[in-house]
Amino acid sequence: MTTNHHRADPGTPLLLGTRKSKLAVAQASWAARRITAATGRSVNLVLLSSEGDESDAPIERFGSTGVFVTALRKALLAGKVDFVVHSFKDLPTAPEAGLRLAAVPVREDPRDALAASAGPPASLGALPPGARVGTGSPRRAAQIRARAPYVTVVPLRGNVDSRLARTETGELDAVVLAMAGLSRLGRLNAVAAPLEPGIVMPAPSQGALALECRADDAPTAAALRAVDDAPSRLAVTAERAFLAGLDAGCTSPVGALAVPDGEGGALRLDGLVAVPDGSSVLRRSANGPAATPAEAAALGRRLARTLLADGGADVLAAQPQATGGADPRSRPVHPSQPIGHG
Incomplete structure (x- = not known):
């Protein structure tokens, strides 16, 4: 792993890796402005290409999750950039060695x-x-x-x-x-x-961004923490723990949305699995304390267990299998494992 120690200097711009699409650049620019406003640190964008951007094939045919994030992570691990920004819903639930989720900025409308x-x-x-x-x-x-x-x-x-x-x-x-x-x-x-979510349930962590840096880059992590939004992070932690608990990839017909539920940091989590042709759609809900990432993740895993027991396992078993070999690093973690990147 290459680390650019000279960019630990607060006077040196941080390099932010992003995909080249108009939306990705808009998201990265938004994050850069927030970081500069919060820390005074300038941020320069570095445009990168991903496999997902280069193909017109249906997303489910790629055969693995993380199709939009692999190139960004490779550039980050190689030290070409200091951090990257992802649409959080594109991230595999399995952690990536050598990287850390440094910030989840305030979430946009998830619908x-x-x-x-x-x-x-x-x-x-x-x-x-x-x-x-x-x-x-x-x-x-x-x-x-x-x-x-x-x-x-x-x-x-x-x-x-x-x-x-x-x-x-x-x-x-x-x-x-x-x-x-x-x-x-x-x-x-x-x-x-x-x-509305009662009509079309959003994808887990839809509307949220994930800012990722190298695990050993404490100065960059500290700068990114300035834009972390705790309620957004807790909500997406619950949603992605639900996804991981189902052992379903990011292209499976799975939806989830966590919203505040009363006082004290409680969340209501709604989850959904479906057969692609729409012939079977199963929804379940759970609520509980989620004032910490551990509590939020536990809520997500609990809802996953409930939904699987109530017929979700059969619904997921009816999913067509994607072609191609899946990258084992992109497999969702088992419900008993830590969620890592959210």
Whole structure:
């Protein structure tokens, strides 16, 4: 591992590695501004490519989780950058040797939304029979098929602009996008219908960012901690512990959302697993103390056990297997193991 000790000097800009997509750059720029405002430390962006960005194949065909993060982590471990920013939902639940999750900034709106360039439908129920809805997410597709079996779900990859462009031509009636991404790109005007979690449950840790640095880089970790938001970190810890407890990858139709539940740091955690065709969708909820990461993780594991016992194991067993060999480092951790990166 290469460590750039000279950048421990507070007068030297931190190097932030990010994917090249417009959304990734917007997220990284947002994080950089917050770090500079909180610490006075300047941050320079370093643009990197990932396998996920270079392919138009459906995400579930890659055969492993972490497809968007591997290149960033390699650059970080090689000392080419000081830290990286990920969409937290893209991170495998298994820890990566030599790295640490240094900060989870305040979370954006975790919901999904129906979007279209020329005025999307007011709700999922307002879509006419035969309407074509685009999404590249098995989780979104399964829930849309379950709620609106009369619409056609069309597989979709690409950036936000290219997805919205397919609604301009009439090829699609709407696309499903994350509210967080639309907000960070200044495109919320394209959204008419946020999808409430009772309709489409978000992905675990959707709307949150993960700032990762080398485990031995204490000065950078200290700078990043200045933008850590404890409520956001605890919520995503519960959600990702639920995902890990299911032993499901980030492309499985799994949803989770943790929200405050009364006083004292308690959380209500809602979780979901589905069959990709929408023929079976199972939801369960749990609530409990989550004032510490250990408590939040315990809540997530408890809900996973409940859902598995109530039929979730059969639902997950019905998942089609991705092609290709999975990287063992990207396997979710067993429920009894520490969650590590969240």
